[in-house]
Amino acid sequence: MGHTLLSSWTFWALLSAVFAALTAIFAKIGVEQVDPDFATLLRTAVVLVSLALLLRLTGQYQPLASISTKSYLFLLLSGLATGASWLCYFRALKLGPASLVAPVDKFSLVLVAIFGVTLLGERLDLRQWCGIGLVSAGLILLVIKP
Structure with missing residues (x-):
């Protein structure tokens, strides 16, 4: 992969779409016999641990004091919106087919x-x-x- 590809928003957006598609399929299978809210908690824990490891391995941590109040506020709001979205998404997957839930999402x-x-x-x-x-x-x- 060339440097140009790794700095392309299109590349990362398409990769995101691939992972989002896999997320829907894996989640649909995983939520079959699990409460959707508990499934969301497990998924969130995996994301948290994975990101912490990634940041540790790549040295991308930054001092919390370097983040502005505005950034904190909007990242907090984004986190709350993400949590609400995931709760709704897993509930929808529990109730409906992944092939329809994901496109509506x-x-x-x-x-x-x-x-x-x-x-x-x-x-x-x-x-x-x-x-x-x-x-x-x-x-x-x-x-x-x-």
């Missing part, structure tokens, strides 16, 4: 685009809005019962 793509534009001042061109519209249309096709 990805409605977050549409919401991120809308929030990015309205809250962060990001701009999307017509082609990008069409893509967001197609994702929305695909979601509607998945959830509408014939």
Whole structure:
């Protein structure tokens, strides 16, 4: 892998999608006979330990005092939103098929685009809005019962 690939947001986003897909499949199998909230706790513990080991091995820890109050606040809010998302996601996986739960969960793509534009001042061109519209249309096709 070249340096260019490792510094590409597209590479990391696609890799994230692969891992998110595996997450859905592994979680669906894992939650079959486990309470979804307890399954979320186990998953969170694995993530916490894995990240701590990664940071230790790569020396990426930074002093807590170097983090601004604003960053702390928004990382706290992000953590709370992540926890709520995971609780809802595992409950949905317990109740429904992974092949439908995961795509509906990805409605977050549409919401991120809308929030990015309205809250962060990001701009999307017509082609990008069409893509967001197609994702929305695909979601509607998945959830509408014939």
